[in-house]
Amino acid sequence: MRRFFRRNAAGYLFLTPWLVGFFLLALGPILASLYLGFTRYDMVSDPRWVGLDNYRYMFERDRRFWKALEVTFTYVALAVPLRLAMALAVAMLLDKGLRSIGMYRAIFYLPSILGASIAIAILWRAMFGIDGVVNQFLALFGIQGIGWITTPSTSIYTMVVLAMWQFGSPMLIFLAGLRSIPRDLYEAAEIDGTSRPRQFFRITLPLLAPVVFFNLVLQIIEAFKTFSSAFIISNGTGAPADSLLFYTVYLFNEAFRFFRMGYASALAWVLLVIIAVITAIAFATSKYWVHYENERD
Amino acid sequence: MKLTRRTLMGSAGAAAALAAFPATRSLAQDRRVRHFWWGNPTRDERTFRLIEQFQAANPGIRVSGEAIGWGDYWTKMATQTAGGNMPDVVQMDHGFINEYVSRGALLPLDEYVGNGLRQDHYDAGANDVGTIGGKLYGISIGSTSQAIPYNQRIFDEAGIEFDPLTWTTDDFAAICARITEHSGGAVTGSEDLSLYIENFEVWCRQAGTDMYDADGNLVVSEDTVREYWEFWGELRAAGVVEGPDATVQLDKGMSELGIVRGTSAMTFRYANQVGAVQSLMTDPVGAAMVPHRAGMDYGHFVLPSMFLAMTRDAGDKDAVIAYINHWITAPEAFVTLGLDRGIPPSELGREALLPSLSDVDTRVIDYFSAIQDKIGPTPTSKPKGAGEVRDNFMRTGTDVVLGYVPAAEAASRFIEDAGFILERAR
Numbered sequence: 179m180r181r182f183f184r185r186n187a188a189g190y191l192f193l194t195p196w197l198v199g200f201f202l203l204a205l206g207p208i209l210a211s212l213y214l215g216f217t218r219y220d221m222v223s224d225p226r227w228v229g230l231d232n233y234r235y236m237f238e239r240d241r242r243f244w245k246a247l248e249v250t251f252t253y254v255a256l257a258v259p260l261r262l263a264m265a266l267a268v269a270m271l272l273d274k275g276l277r278s279i280g281m282y283r284a285i286f287y288l289p290s291i292l293g294a295s296i297a298i299a300i301l302w303r304a305m306f307g308i309d310g311v312v313n314q315f316l317a318l319f320g321i322q323g324i325g326w327i328t329t330p331s332t333s334i335y336t337m338v339v340l341a342m343w344q345f346g347s348p349m350l351i352f353l354a355g356l357r358s359i360p361r362d363l364y365e366a367a368e369i370d371g372t373s374r375p376r377q378f379f380r381i382t383l384p385l386l387a388p389v390v391f392f393n394l395v396l397q398i399i400e401a402f403k404t405f406s407s408a409f410i411i412s413n414g415t416g417a418p419a420d421s422l423l424f425y426t427v428y429l430f431n432e433a434f435r436f437f438r439m440g441y442a443s444a445l446a447w448v449l450l451v452i453i454a455v456i457t458a459i460a461f462a463t464s465k466y467w468v469h470y471e472n473e474r475d
Numbered sequence: 476m477k478l479t480r481r482t483l484m485g486s487a488g489a490a491a492a493l494a495a496f497p498a499t500r501s502l503a504q505d506r507r508v509r510h511f512w513w514g515n516p517t518r519d520e521r522t523f524r525l526i527e528q529f530q531a532a533n534p535g536i537r538v539s540g541e542a543i544g545w546g547d548y549w550t551k552m553a554t555q556t557a558g559g560n561m562p563d564v565v566q567m568d569h570g571f572i573n574e575y576v577s578r579g580a581l582l583p584l585d586e587y588v589g590n591g592l593r594q595d596h597y598d599a600g601a602n603d604v605g606t607i608g609g610k611l612y613g614i615s616i617g618s619t620s621q622a623i624p625y626n627q628r629i630f631d632e633a634g635i636e637f638d639p640l641t642w643t644t645d646d647f648a649a650i651c652a653r654i655t656e657h658s659g660g661a662v663t664g665s666e667d668l669s670l671y672i673e674n675f676e677v678w679c680r681q682a683g684t685d686m687y688d689a690d691g692n693l694v695v696s697e698d699t700v701r702e703y704w705e706f707w708g709e710l711r712a713a714g715v716v717e718g719p720d721a722t723v724q725l726d727k728g729m730s731e732l733g734i735v736r737g738t739s740a741m742t743f744r745y746a747n748q749v750g751a752v753q754s755l756m757t758d759p760v761g762a763a764m765v766p767h768r769a770g771m772d773y774g775h776f777v778l779p780s781m782f783l784a785m786t787r788d789a790g791d792k793d794a795v796i797a798y799i800n801h802w803i804t805a806p807e808a809f810v811t812l813g814l815d816r817g818i819p820p821s822e823l824g825r826e827a828l829l830p831s832l833s834d835v836d837t838r839v840i841d842y843f844s845a846i847q848d849k850i851g852p853t854p855t856s857k858p859k860g861a862g863e864v865r866d867n868f869m870r871t872g873t874d875v876v877l878g879y880v881p882a883a884e885a886a887s888r889f890i891e892d893a894g895f896i897l898e899r900a901r
Contacts, residue, residue, distance in 0.1 A: 220578055221553070221556060221557035222556060222557075222578035222579055222580050223578060223579065307720075308720045308721070324720070325719075325720030328719070328720045328721075328723050328724060329720070329877075330877065330879075413546060413724065413725050413726065414546060414547070414550065415725055415866065415869075415870075417723065417724075417725050417869070417870070417873065418723040418724075418873050418877070419723070419870065419873045419874055419877060419879065420870065434550050434553045434554050434557070435549060435550055435553060435862070435863075435866075436862070436863050436900075437553060437574075437578070439557065
């Protein structure tokens with residue numbers, strides 16, 4: 179035990195700020211929300227115990243709950259693979275050893291920092307509006323654009339495009355992964371006359387699999403939690419016609435516009451379970467496609 | 476850890492500093508009042524000016540103002556209510572006040588009336604809507620009524636002559652067609668008001684009932700809702716009102732309105748907002764009544780445009796009362812505020828205002844006087860859940876505007892959902 183601590187003391191020391199934050203700031207509210215999920219609580223009067231009513235209502239009667247799930251799953255299914263593909267493509271471009279690579283990395287990372295900001299969400303609304311830049315561009319080719327955000331069948335895609343554009347953090351991780359692939363493998367492949375696409379599928383992708391997996395899990399979790407951009411772009415309501423009713427937007431509305439903190443807490447726990455299940459599935463499948471270099475197969 | 480002189484001194488010092496902290500706070504000279512309102516650029520500017528005047532007249536009280544748009548206002552307020560840090564004074568609306576009173580978030584003002592808060596100069600009944608369960612919670616700071624602001628230049632150029640008070644929905648449709656035709660389609664007659672529940676309330680009363688009865692039950696009929704959406708559907712099909720893209724954006728900011736952007740000639744607002752619309756455009760803006768359906772009543776009513784209310788988190792209550800009292804009694808306050816928050820509900824206020832009226836103010840006051848014999852009684856404040864019903868009206872209406880659901884089906888769904896929302900909010 180003593181030895182364990184002596185060996186790991188430095189690690190825990192570095193973790194301290196996070197641990198303190200977690201135990202003091204996060205754990206309490208998390209446990210409270212578990213309790214509140216079984217109550218009716220309007221945030222002003224005291225919570226009243228209602229047992230499983232919130233969960234029963236959610237699954238049996240709440241149409242908007244199912245709509246929110248539909249929107250969120252559609253988004254996750256589209257945004258995560260596309261963002262990862264984008265991140266990998268850019269990472270491979272940057273892996274070519276360009277001059278002033280640091281600058282390019284910074285430039286490509288920028289959207290990810292800005293993307294979560296309110297300003298970009300507002301910019302997005304202006305870009306994809308009926309008189310927006312996108313339509314002005316299309317008009318050059320004689321195409322009459324639509325209001326991309328105000329048309330329910332296309333609004334979700336504007337969010338997916340925004341997600342693709344924010345490829346920065348998985349890109350950096352991919353870049354690090356690419357750097358660790360031994361160059362001599364490619365040299366050997368070149369000598370054998372292996373084509374570039376084949377090199378990608380036979381060398382790059384298999385050796386990058388652990389990194390892909392890591393990014394996949396992180397991005398899935400991230401995508402389920404998408405909030406601020408959806409909130410701004412849909413004016414906070416999930417409009418038009420609930421086509422941007424992301425789960426978190428719905429949760430926020432229930433809690434802070436309609437004073438149903440109890441119900442919103444229940445929604446939060448259902449989201450947690452959903453994310454946990456999906457992540458568990460990802461882990462379960464990973465043993466079929468993720469191989470670690472130091473592993474024997 | 477070994478106790479040393481240094482650590483001992485250190486912790487003693489820290490303790491002393493901590494102990495001193497609350498003392499410095501209570502010793503502070505300034506009494507503070509936080510005031511939160513939903514606004515627009517003109518209103519915010521006026522309000523901050525009023526705050527300065529109040530501070531000059533009441534040294535020792537500092538007022539900090541916080542302004543935000545209507546759409547975000549209620550979200551932020553709910554968050555602050557939950558956090559137990561509501562501002563001391565908030566602006567309330569007749570659709571929401573009951574929601575907050577019933578949750579115990581506002582304090583009754585009765586004990587201050589005649590004791591720091593003057594109210595005897597108010598018009599009879601002006602504070603009825605702000606009185607809930609026999610107690611006064613909301614001080615009316617302005618009366619208003621529904622209105623259709625219209626661009627007078629576009630009307631003149633299209634050669635339109637109409638009676639802005641007695642016109643009917645048929646006249647309205649004909650005018651929309653005329654304007655669209657005259658401009659070659661560049662300007663439509665009106666915004667599509669399908670999602671404006673405030674406009675629908677007039678339509679509702681024309682048919683004989685309000686949306687809610689005095690006990691807060693939903694009493695509007697399915698037919699009334701269907702006819703409303705059908706009416707706008709026909710105008711949309713004819714292309715004489717704005718298209719779906721502009722329509723389905725909820726709670727647009729004033730600068731995004733078709734009338735301000737020059738893409739349409741009419742919209743819906745409360746009369747007190749006509750001045751703010753005017754401030755964003757150069758063409759003169761006139762005010763007309765919401766057109767009535769031939770053979771039916773006008774459906775208009777006068778209502779308090781907004782209230783000032785004291786919250787349960789108010790700190791220095793006497794300072795709060797002094798601040799509210801300044802709003803409703805100081806002549807300079809009326810001049811500063813103008814008509815932006817409505818027509819002052821007291822002779823004192825109206826008289827103070829007279830010398831400083833602008834052109835648009837005069838038009839609004841004339842409008843307000845002209846409709847006086849065409850209005851019905853003010854409805855009681857709305858039941859808990861009314862805010863969510865409003866959301867649902869816009870959401871269901873969006874389906875109609877986009878052509879997903881026929882008006883008849885949407886109307887029946889709205890009635891069912893609204894009933895359910897109210898029941899759940901109880």
